[in-house]
Amino acid sequence: LAGNANAAQRFTFTVNQGFIGKVGAVDTTKKSYVATTLTNGTASADVGSAQSGVQTITAASGAQTATANTVTYTAGAATKVVLAGPTTIAAGSSGTFTAKVEDALGNGISGHTVSFSSTDPAALPGGVTPVSATTGPNGTATITINVPAGSSSTGATITVTDTSGAAPAAPNNVATATYKVNAVSFIAIDGANGAKPGATEKVAVHVYPG
Secondary structure: OOOOOOOEEEEEEEEEEOEEEOOEEOOOOOOEEEEEEEOOOHHHEEEEEOOOOOOOOOEEEEEEEEEEOEEEEOOOOOOEEEEEEEEEEEEOEEEEEEEEOOOOOOEEEOOOOEEEEEEOOHHHOEEEOOOOEEOOOEEEEEEEEEOOOOOOOOEEEEEEEEEEOOOOOOOOOOOEEEEEOOEEEEEEEEEEOOOOOOOOOEEEEEEEOO
């Protein structure tokens, strides 16, 4: 805050993410900290964050508020790849699977090339879209698994592999997810009987899985 140095003035520091606390003794559970200015009019606090992103520090004393320069935290080295998606996909439909490259604290890492494969021959080629992708700002890449109508597959395992130069060490550079296929056993159409020529009637289509 601009102005003459003012000792013994209390300031409340707050952060939008991460933590803040006394210099040399930060409490990682706190997002605010109260400090008193020294004879030179300054008050200090330490900040940190286990989460990647932009941290903004605000200092307030009474009606006066100042926002310091932001601090940007970046993810560390990649330590693992995780893969998540549906456990069941109906024949004739699709499912979305998301791979994420993470550092040791679970932060997503962008710019990693990941490749996908499936143990279901019916899903390849073209059934996995795309076959490879680059992780975005949040460290994720998404693919779509297309299961053909009338598929006889009982399910498959999807494998994702980080093929980038900064990939985690094996075996943490690979992750898998398994899904089952719900085949359609029969389709029933229900509707009213006795409709007059030129008239319309509502019908319902019921698809029953196998």
